Amino acid sequence: MTLVKQIFGTSVGRKQVVGLTSLVLCLFIVGHLIGNYYLLFGEAAFDGYAQKLYHLGYLLYMIEIGLVTAFVLHFTLAMSLALKNMSARQSRYAVAGSKGGATWFSRTMAITGTWILIFLILHLIHFKFAPRDHHYELYHIVDQFFASKAYVVYYVISVCCVGFHVMHGFQSAFQTLGIYRDDIKPGLEKLSVAFGVIVAVGYSVLPIFMTLTEAKP
Amino acid sequence: MSSNGNLLQLKLRVWRQKGPDDAGKLVEYQLDDVSPDMSFLEMLDHLNAKLILEGQEPIAFEHDCREGICGACGAVVNGMSHGQEKGTTLCQLHMRKFRNGETITIEPFRASAFPIIKDLVVDRSAFDQIIRAGGYISVNTGNAPDANAIPIGKDKADLAFDAATCIGCGACVAACPNASAMLFLSAKVSQFALLPQGRPEAARRVKSMVAMHDELGFGSCTNHGECSTACPKEISLANIARLNREFAKSLISV
Ligand code: SF4
Ligand code: FES
Numbered sequence: 001m002t003l004v005k006q007i008f009g010t011s012v013g014r015k016q017v018v019g020l021t022s023l024v025l026c027l028f029i030v031g032h033l034i035g036n037y038y039l040l041f042g043e044a045a046f047d048g049y050a051q052k053l054y055h056l057g058y059l060l061y062m063i064e065i066g067l068v069t070a071f072v073l074h075f076t077l078a079m080s081l082a083l084k085n086m087s088a089r090q091s092r093y094a095v096a097g098s099k100g101g102a103t104w105f106s107r108t109m110a111i112t113g114t115w116i117l118i119f120l121i122l123h124l125i126h127f128k129f130a131p132r133d134h135h136y137e138l139y140h141i142v143d144q145f146f147a148s149k150a151y152v153v154y155y156v157i158s159v160c161c162v163g164f165h166v167m168h169g170f171q172s173a174f175q176t177l178g179i180y181r182d183d184i185k186p187g188l189e190k191l192s193v194a195f196g197v198i199v200a201v202g203y204s205v206l207p208i209f210m211t212l213t214e215a216k217p
Numbered sequence: 218m219s220s221n222g223n224l225l226q227l228k229l230r231v232w233r234q235k236g237p238d239d240a241g242k243l244v245e246y247q248l249d250d251v252s253p254d255m256s257f258l259e260m261l262d263h264l265n266a267k268l269i270l271e272g273q274e275p276i277a278f279e280h281d282c283r284e285g286i287c288g289a290c291g292a293v294v295n296g297m298s299h300g301q302e303k304g305t306t307l308c309q310l311h312m313r314k315f316r317n318g319e320t321i322t323i324e325p326f327r328a329s330a331f332p333i334i335k336d337l338v339v340d341r342s343a344f345d346q347i348i349r350a351g352g353y354i355s356v357n358t359g360n361a362p363d364a365n366a367i368p369i370g371k372d373k374a375d376l377a378f379d380a381a382t383c384i385g386c387g388a389c390v391a392a393c394p395n396a397s398a399m400l401f402l403s404a405k406v407s408q409f410a411l412l413p414q415g416r417p418e419a420a421r422r423v424k425s426m427v428a429m430h431d432e433l434g435f436g437s438c439t440n441h442g443e444c445s446t447a448c449p450k451e452i453s454l455a456n457i458a459r460l461n462r463e464f465a466k467s468l469i470s471v
Contacts (some may be wrong), residue, residue, distance in 0.1 A: 003468060011397075011437030012427050012464045081437045085395035088329050088436030094230075094243055095322040097296020099303060101442030102394055109439065172440040175454065178462030182455050 014077045019176035021074040022169050033202045047137040082110040105168040112165040119158040146207045156204045163200025167193050225251040228320040253313035260312050277336040285309040288384030292337045293324045298388035298447040306449040326391035330434040341387045343433045350429035351422035352405040354414050367413050380407035382450045392447030395436030400444035402430050403460035404452045410463050420467035
């Protein structure tokens with residue numbers, strides 16, 4: 001078997017790619033989150049930060065290509081595994097029971113993952129590829145977007161999905177890549193949950209903050 | 218409560234399926250004289266004795282040693298492989314663990330790779346195929362090698378021994394939300410990968426066992442961890458991590 005077939009043709013190979021790409025995406029989530037906090041420092045600071053990113057030029061393109069590749073691999077391989085898993089048990093148990101292990105987060109990975117895909121595409125349309133009047137920079141677009149309460153709710157639900165996904169996904173990536181011991185399991189689990197909470201809360205705070213400050217006359 | 222002293226009155230809902238092609242359904246039975254000292258399988262024997270006297274077909278279930286070491290028994294009781302007790306095979310589960318008046322639902326292990334043969338009996342020969350794909354070490358003919366010729370550290374020996382306690386019952390597959398056999402597979406890979414005798418064939422072994430596992434229609438592991446808590450031998454998830462490491466290593470060692 002060739003290496004490519006070994007990796008993409010086996011369940012373990014595929015999930016190791018899913019695990020590796022997930023860590024790349026986790027890095028991105030953290031970087032993006034930190035960048036978002038420029039919003040707190042007002043229009044000039046945020047737009048200045050955005051400009052700096054644009055000026056990275058080719059480096060930015062390379063990062064973007066890397067991220068798109070990681071995301072596409074992550075989603076398609078994870079989905080192919082999820083489909084395989086569904087067909088691995090065709091008859092359901094009459095009584096659903098558990099002796100422990102699975103969590104709500106681990107069971108909903110495909111659902112939160114699909115939501116994240118849709119969210120991500122819309123997110124790019126809403127922000128990255130938003131029609132831009134040359135007077136208006138990114139801050140304005142963000143500000144306009146979150147003027148709608150419905151969008152704020154949608155956004156908070158979506159970033160919570162990312163948080164939930166990460167809660168299981170982060171620790172799962174380590175196990176998949178073989179970095180695991182029984183004694184580090186509890187710590188790894190806590191770290192993973194903390195990471196998920198930071199992501200969900202960290203991303204939610206900004207639009208909520210913007211709405212609240214906006215609401216004041 | 219009951220007129221039978223401390224005997225348990227139980228309502229059993231048992232999966233009855235005439236054969237592989239039958240749709241199967243849950244059938245209810247009332248048992249009013251279950252001794253708390255009976256094992257779960259003895260309780261089923263007791264029910265079967267009654268069914269036979271009534272001219273009904275007894276419930277088919279697998280068993281052999283009845284002392285938790287052979288891996289033949291197993292069913293999903295109230296949604297849990299081998300019942301609610303941890304580290305226990307179905308044959309070692311006692312009826313004192315159930316409440317008087319309780320309803321107990323008994324189903325076969327469900328997985329596409331474990332087709333149901335009859336009632337609670339499933340075909341687990343897929344496990345044999347995984348073993349055949351590489352779950353062994355090749356020993357050259359000649360005299361038996363000296364048992365102590367290759368020294369092995371106690372830490373390694375213990376881990377290998379723990380992995381080797383897997384009895385191949387299939388409860389991990391039954392409990393896994395993805396019907397993956399990764400815990401079983403990882404135990405079988407680990408018991409050899411940890412020992413010097415298993416190293417020469419390690420890369421080939423993990424590759425072909427994983428390929429066979431996938432081909433047989435088992436799901437893939439997404440690290441829920443249900444397998445390990447359902448395992449009567451409490452095989453650790455660390456074995457799955459080891460399998461993942463062995464697999465990654467096998468990709469670089471051509
Ligand atoms: S790993 Fe545990 S549950 Fe799975 S087959 Fe082995 S003994 Fe049974
Ligand atoms: S009958 Fe042998 S383990 Fe239960």
